[in-house]
Amino acid sequence: MKLDYATGFYNMSFFYINIETEEELTQDVLKKNEATFIHEFIHYLQDLVLPYNIRYSLSNVRWFFNILNSAHKMGSIHRPFSEWNNESSTLWIQFIRSIGDSRSIDSVFKIEDATSEFVITSGYDSNLHIQREHRVYEYMLPVFEDGKSTSISYNLGARDILEYIAYKIQLKNFPNSPPAPQLPYESIDLIFDKYGLSHISDDIRLCIAECCLYNDVPMHFLLNTLLGNDKFKKYIIDSSYEEIYSYLRLSATITRDGQIETLIAKTQRRLIQFARELQLQYSGFDEMKKWILKVNSFVEHKLSGRFIFSDLYKMDSDEMFKFINDVIYCIGIPLVMNSRKKYISIHLNDIEVSQFIQFYILQNFIYFVKSKQTQCPVYNFCKANGGICNENCTVNKQETIKGNENCYYRRFMEKYELFDIKID
Structure with missing residues (x-):
């Protein structure tokens, strides 16, 4: 994010926050960069709660295991690594098409209608041990930047929704934050305007956006199943925030092969599977598995039956900060790094931080073998x-x-x- 104070970033799936400052990350430094820290903390919490994010964590486990199997079988790793099995290739296609664009666009004066295409893949779905057919959609949005007469093609995806949620919560509590690039931070607002829903309040927009991240193709769910459905559009126009929240919370996902699952059950299933994958696939991750099970318990007892990011948005600042402090006290933050990669851990208590360092290295190792650095x-x-x-x-x-x-x-x-x- 382009801010006057330290910027930050969060890499999905590996449970560490980056605050881009040269300073040591003391309590005073974190307080000085509080808006950035809160924004990145929201992303951290998204990884622990939302099925879309948890699925990506599972994918990283599978990719690493694929690399290890190949290395031990062949006795070598030739970079950039290309010995992906069918499952790994499928998971990569599913992620790269659903996550969307990696670019940021500062200011937009016009967008046109998004066009979609999909590929059909088949792959595992968590611990159900079912080979499922997936249609993985990609939505390309023609965008006209300010001062330019030709459009560029922007790939809408889950990143737009994740950033929208974090930025909305940040901006509500830190209204003096400098403007962020419209794409991805205001993508959902542009979409609502495009669908003739500019009068829909921010809290309803955020609730709908959060619900989409319980689906494995979030942008398709938003544009096709929800906003592209005239019946649902009429419902959100005529209904209150509380009615929409309750309706979406009690909804269930139905797969193409007829499997029905509530939103909360999907989160729990994937968190349990992630802990199991760590135990089965990796030696020496017992402490991290203990932390994941602690997170599972926290989600089940404190967050079950809620759209937690919608709830955070509705809280006043005092309530929000209390909630965030309670979360940090209960489950901690494994790694927070500055721009030099100097780390601290926050309230991990009895969990051994060295295993999260190994998990951080695991991420970098995956990137390393895919490159020629x-x-x-x-x-x-x-x-x-x-x-x-x-x-x-x-x-x-x-x-x-x-x-x-x-x-x-x-x-x-x-x-x-x-x-x-x-x-x-």
Whole structure:
């Protein structure tokens, strides 16, 4: 986000927040950058609650396991890695088409009608052990930027919805925040205007947006099932926020093969599956599994039956800050990093932070093997957090890693028996 104070970002699926400041992340520094911290905390909470996000966490587990299997079978990893099995390839198609564009567009003066296309894929759906057919939609939106006479094609997706929710909550509590780029932060407002629903209040828009993230193709659900349905459009025009909230909360998803599941049950199923995947696929993640089960319990007892982000938006600032402090006290935040990758943990209590560091390295390792970069995938993190780094780390010489006991990457390579795997 483009703000006067420190910017921030959050990478889906790996439970760490970034505050882009050179300063040590003390309580005073976090307070100074409170708007940014709250925005990124909302993204962190989205990962713990929303089935769309949890599905991506499951996908990352599968991708890493695919890489490990191939490495141990072949004795090497040739980069950029391309030995994806059918399941991994399918999961990537599903994610990359549903997440949407990675660009930001500052100011828009006109949009045209979005056009859609879909591909049919078949893949697993969590712990149901069912091969399901999925139609994965992509929505391309012709956008005219201010001062330009030709349109660009912008891919609407789940990112637009996730950012819209976080930005709306931030802006309500920090109204002096500088304007963010219209796309993705105001995408949902532009869509409501396009559908002739500019008079619909922000709280109703946010509630509908949140409901869409209980679906695996959120933008298609918004544009086709909800706003593209004349009956539903009339319903939201004629109904109160409370009526719409209750109607959506009690709704259920119905898959193309006839499986029916409530929204809350879907969240619980995927969180349980994520904990099981960590236990079955990865050695040494017992502490992290314990944390996931703690999150499961928290979601079940504190958030069940609620659209929590809609509730957060409706709270006044004091209520919101109390809720966020309660969440942090109960489940903590595993990693918060500054721009140098120096980390702190917040209220993890009895959970061992080293396993979340391994999970952070896992993410960077996936990116590393998909690229041809030469620098160690966690060079900056290691350097900022007490690791011993030298010039060999910038060219990722594995023989130097083996002799470095203070190397975070070495511990990761040991855990997954990758020391004798040739990586080129």
